[in-house]
Amino acid sequence: MVSRIHFRPWQILGLKLLIHSLCIGWAGTTYYQAVTDQLGGDPVKAILHFTGISAFNLLLMSLCMSPLAKYFRQAQFIRFRRLLGLYAFLFAILHLLSYLLFELQLEWGMLISEIIKRPYITVGMIAWLLLMVLTLTSTQSIQRKLGRRWQKLHNWVYLAACLIALHYIWSVKSDIVQPALYIAMLAVLLGLRKDKLLKPLQAIRRKISTRA
């Protein structure tokens, strides 16, 4: 029997403040170190890796919230899900901006040709666009307006997460240990939702069998 967790309003506020200050503080400190040349031999590479991996971490944390809510039978966990997801996209914005600004040094033609030519950048860009759509439709008023379709739309987050994992493992030279660990974590989080994720497949199967 799992003991029930209950957050008081000030605890929720406190946790949200903690998430805000950790994300902003962490990003601020790391960028400061990069600008002042305290981030190793290649600060550009370091900042790209930092922003990318932080975005992925936050997205995975956001995907932890509904399983936690189910496990502890406490819907309050859902209240952190959007905040974590929004910070995931914020780091994704920093990732893309840093790539454009420091890696490509605003060579726009190169950006376009790299997105087309490099599969790992293509999938990263698709994931980025998906996260952008989810961010733009994350307000409560849009959620109310879209009703059941909102959940359907936001199920695209699973595809985005898979594309990010692919983007990561595809970008490394041969040190696949860390990306492989991330893929394992993502697999667990998707595994917890297997009924939901397999539903469309079952619907198709049913259609085929009724036709036959």
Add this chain to the structure above:
Amino acid sequence: MLIKVPKASQCSENDVTDEAIYLKRRQLLKQMGFIGAGALLAGSPGVQAINLFGDDDETAFNTRELTYSQQDSAQTLTPESKVISHNNFYEFGTDKTDPKENAQGLNVDPWQLRVDGLVEKPFTLGFEDLFSSFELQERIYRMRCVEAWSMVIPWIGIPLQSLLNRAAPLSKGKYVAFETLYDPEQMPGQRNPFIGGGIDYPYVEGLRLDEAMHPLTILAVGLYGKSLPPQNGAPIRLVVPWKYGFKSIKSIVSIRLVEKQPPTSWNLLAANEYGFYANVNPNVDHPRWSQARERRITKGGLFSSNRIDTQLFNGYDEVAPLYRGMDLKRFY
């Protein structure tokens, strides 16, 4: 997260000798007439006592000052602090900072470098022989990594040609095969494939004999005036400046003349991405990223990032005749 609070004793960036002064150091020493006095001081216990307050936990590995003929260059050097802290040496881990962290205990003395295979006079060099058998020369070379970053490094070494000539290659020898030390006890990446990036150790590399005999090809035993630190391939490593960095094999224990093209580590791991030749070529992309540009690692942070065009053969046009008539897109 690492928040870096520098110790009072730690050198900051502006303590590092400016390259301009570094390049004039011999002249400066001569002007001050201190060469002899410095040599006397080096062995005195007083210097060691002073050194106790120095930065000795940073450099647990002992490097030595080298004597060599100097080269002038107008190129902006990559600061020494970056040359010795941003390394690929998967035997010590796959992160750029891993080699500096994990390699300081590498035991390089005694060392044995065996030169054999299809030669008339095979021989072995011990640790001291590496520094005394041939005249040491400084070579300031650009180093272009296959990951699209580059440095300018003042190496100290010997032309590979001199070493091979001493062994007197037989006419059957067409290629040169190199091998890194295999010592899993000292090299965590060789013990554990999760640390070593999946490479099948020992690391092996190879050159065609004419590439090996080219005057630009050297075996380096030092950089920035001192013997090599382990993360840069102590005590002896190859430097082939017109090829991607992974060709420049580190901590070499064997050099063999062979008849057929020898296997090379990165080619064995991913033949579609890394060829035997691995000449720097902006027109032949890595399958997953572009090779048209590179980031030159100099001093300064994010906003001084320095992206430049990559040049064919890394700008060493004099090697072009070696590849006359070859399709460089096929033999990448």
